[in-house]
Every structure is written in structure tokens, then in C-alpha cells.
Amino acid sequence: MTDPILSLSDITLSLDGNAGRVDILNGISLDVAKGETVGLVGPSGSGKSSLLMLMGGLDRATGGRVRVLGQDITDMNEDELARFRRAHMGVVFQSFHLIPTMTALENVATPLELAGVADAFERAEAELVAVGLGSRAGHYPSQMSGGEQQRVALARAAAPRPAILLADEPTGNLDGSTGQAIMDLLFGLRDRYGATLILVTHAPDLAARCDRTIRLEDGRIAPEQRSAAAE
Numbered sequence: 001m002t003d004p005i006l007s008l009s010d011i012t013l014s015l016d017g018n019a020g021r022v023d024i025l026n027g028i029s030l031d032v033a034k035g036e037t038v039g040l041v042g043p044s045g046s047g048k049s050s051l052l053m054l055m056g057g058l059d060r061a062t063g064g065r066v067r068v069l070g071q072d073i074t075d076m077n078e079d080e081l082a083r084f085r086r087a088h089m090g091v092v093f094q095s096f097h098l099i100p101t102m103t104a105l106e107n108v109a110t111p112l113e114l115a116g117v118a119d120a121f122e123r124a125e126a127e128l129v130a131v132g133l134g135s136r137a138g139h140y141p142s143q144m145s146g147g148e149q150q151r152v153a154l155a156r157a158a159a160p161r162p163a164i165l166l167a168d169e170p171t172g173n174l175d176g177s178t179g180q181a182i183m184d185l186l187f188g189l190r191d192r193y194g195a196t197l198i199l200v201t202h203a204p205d206l207a208a209r210c211d212r213t214i215r216l217e218d219g220r221i222a223p224e225q226r227s228a229a230a231e
Helices: 048-055 078-088 104-114 120-130 146-158 176-193 204-208
Strands: 006-017 020-032 037-041 063-068 089-092 164-168 196-200 212-217
Touching (some): 020 048, 020 063, 037 048, 037 204, 048 196, 104 146, 120 146, 146 176, 176 196
Parallel strands (some): 037 212, 164 196
16 A cells, blocks of 8 residues: 555553553554545444544554654644644544534534635535535524434535545444435545545444455454455
């Protein structure tokens, strides 16, 4: 692989708890190519979400280095990481993380405004239309279903045109048909903007759509497998 968009080198993560030190990740090394779609799979507690958070600079490794778009983000401070994410990454969580006092349009537009985008509300409206929520732009999260809230979260993640999309169990809180629609939208965003997509999932059908699946077991990477999507 040449010029990976994301590279992890010997990543470790340990946390101190009441029962003593717990090793979450143990020597993870991984390269992801530009435009690749990677599914992180494995049993609960294997370190999938922790690994994704490290990729996005939302958590800090105990050891090792994280390089994204050619920049070492390992030693960036919180403000630097926030600016870097805002410019280059979109993150979608299982629990939506929408601001309850803001409308759908405001939830999508506010990060763009903070980034100095001149047409923040116009772009936000276009993204809501793209996920099928043009008519719901003025509604608050409490007035929306779980599927609609996740669509808003997808629009918010996609609006900055990120180079990398990170998704942590994006269909975990949704029923089967709604989850399928969110899957289609997520991969559609990947195709529309040429973004690299890395997602954590327990859903075999979602993992099968990825170019590559990486299985974690006890904080380590198991042998890689290519999915049918890459054939």
C-alpha cells in the first residue's frame, strides 16, 4: 500500500480502573488506503470502538503513533485535534449526539459555521435534502424518530466534505429496515465524496459491504479477510 491516508504504528491503550490496569489495545499496526472501506468487527470488549476513537483523535493512545493524511496527530493538543477533525473527518456515533435545543438544520450548519464556511446553512440544507430530510429541517431531535436523527447525524458528518468518515455502530440503535436505509446512505456518502470509510459494526451484512474487514480479539488484530465487495 502506498501513501496510506491513515496509519497506526504499534498502538497500545491501557486504562487504570478499580481492579487495576486494563489493557484495551495491544500493539495495533494498521494502514488504510485512500478511498478504502474498512469494517472493524469482533466481540464486545475487543477494542473496536476504542480503536476508532484513537483514529479520530477522540482518545489518546498509551503508546504508538497515529498518522492521518500524512500528519502525526499523536501529540496534538485538544484544540489542534478539534481543528484537524473539523477540517478532515466526519464522525457518526450510535447514539446520534444531536444538540436537543437546535433544529436539524442548525445541528448540521453549526459545525460549518464554526469552521468559517460562508454558505453553512445552504450547504446544511442541501445535505438534509440528500438524506431525505429536506422537509424536516426545522424540526428538533425530540420531534424525530431514531432513524431520522441518525440521518441528521449523517448529514452533519458529510457536510464538511471529509476525507475520512468514521462510524461507530451507526445502525446499532435502529430496527432492521431503518438500519438498511442508513447503511445505503452511509455508503452513498462514501461514493459521493470519495471519502475513506471506517466503521465499527456487529452486523455481518454491513461488514460484508466493506472492501476489508479487520477482526479484533482481545485488543489484537486477527488475520485479515477480504470481503466479497473487494472481489
